[in-house]
Amino acid sequence: MILQRTLKEAISATGVGLHSGERVRLTLRPAPPDSGITFVRTDLPEPVKVKAEPVLVNDTRLSSTLVDPTGVRVGTIEHLMSALAGLGIDNLVVEVTAAEIPIMDGSAAPFLFLVQTAGIVEQPVPKKFIRVLEPVAVVEGDKWVRLDPLDGFKVTLSIEFNHPAFNLAPQKVEVDFAHRSYIEEISRARTFGFMHEVEYMRNHGLGLGGSLDNAIVIDDDYVLNPEGLRFPDEFVRHKILDAIGDLYIVGHPLIAHFSGHKSGHAMNNQLLRELLSRPSAWEFVSFSDPSEVPSSFHSVPEVV
Known part of the structure; x- marks a missing residue:
């Protein structure tokens, strides 16, 4: 079990x-x-x-x-x-x-x-999982997020920034956790922000604790952090990290494929609310036989 x-x-x-x-x-x-x-x-x-x-x-x-x-x-x-x-x-x-x-x-x-x-x-x-049974989506202009049925957990996410620092690596990443590790490939990706946003954020009481020690900071052309990026595509990997955290606010692991384009915290939350509002779109499941658990969850570290 x-x-x-x-x-x-x-x-x-x-x-x-x-x-x-x-x-x-x-x-x-x-x-x-x-x-x-x-x-x-x-x-x-x-x-x-x-x-x-x-x-x-x-x-x-x-x-x-x-x-x-x-x-x-x-x-x-x-x-x-x-x-x-x-x-x-x-x-x-x-x-x-x-x-x-x-x-x-x-x-x-x-x-x-x-x-x-x-x-x-x-x-x-x-352990109670939430299995997605029907597609659920939220769309706002050219931004969108969706959950689709999948016997596992996979994330496909793309971002779009017309900036030299972003153009050095793909702005779309797909991570199938049946084959890839959250700890190794996602957990170390840091949050990021632009210098031109700092004044706006501070005028609104945001970003007051931000520094090069806890965020990737980008000016008009470059990443300002002396050590550079942890991954060539660290920006989109961090968006995946965020999405996984936002989705886990539902309180249970999702058995589903999450995908999105130019999404953020608000849309991720709207997607959860849309899912929960449609009883036919999901169900709780537990597994008495470990062999029945989708392989995406086999990479979760074992209890020592």
């Missing part, structure tokens, strides 16, 4: 919020079966819990931010959620001392390190 997973023990780290610039302490704690991923704002007079659910993603300006009915926010959750998807973590309590998850190095790799350092344990309850 394929079982749910949580952490073996709690672990903490400190970092900076990408948009707020605030120093943030992050603590990951084990959680009981079927509880999902729950964020807790511990900096408030009374700690407030906010569960990761598509309906609570109510701010998608440059990140995915949960906003509960009382207005309590937990922002920039997508890189952590992406790491949890890559490691198959079903249940977790995420405590933060600010309104934003720390950006770390701009990728999912530091979160993978934290989870693997804490250790992963299986729980005596079947």
Whole structure:
């Protein structure tokens, strides 16, 4: 039987919020079966819990931010959620001392390190997958995202930037996780932004913690980071990292093919809401026989 997973023990780290610039302490704690991923704002007079659910993603300006009915926010959750998807973590309590998850190095790799350092344990309850049964799509002009039935998990994503730094490598990547590794090929891809956007973002209270240490920064012609890119196509790989994190806000691994063009956090969230609004388009499945699990999920690291 394929079982749910949580952490073996709690672990903490400190970092900076990408948009707020605030120093943030992050603590990951084990959680009981079927509880999902729950964020807790511990900096408030009374700690407030906010569960990761598509309906609570109510701010998608440059990140995915949960906003509960009382207005309590937990922002920039997508890189952590992406790491949890890559490691198959079903249940977790995420405590933060600010309104934003720390950006770390701009990728999912530091979160993978934290989870693997804490250790992963299986729980005596079947893991629940969401199997997509019918195509579901969201289209806005020339931008689109869709989910199609597939006995596995595959992502096909393309971006479009008329800029020298982007023209050095393909702006379209397809990753079939039956044959390729999230940890090796996606997790280290960093977020990116343009110098000309910095003034706009800071005038709107965004990007206050951004630096060359936690983002790829691009001017009119070049990547400004002295070390360059981690992959020739790091930009589109990061968009795949983001999409995996955004999709995991649904709380379960998707058995599907996700594809998109010029998409972002808002459209990814709209796609989840569209899927959930159509009961005929999906079903919950669990697997009592490990051999029945689609091979895309065989690359999820084993519990040690």
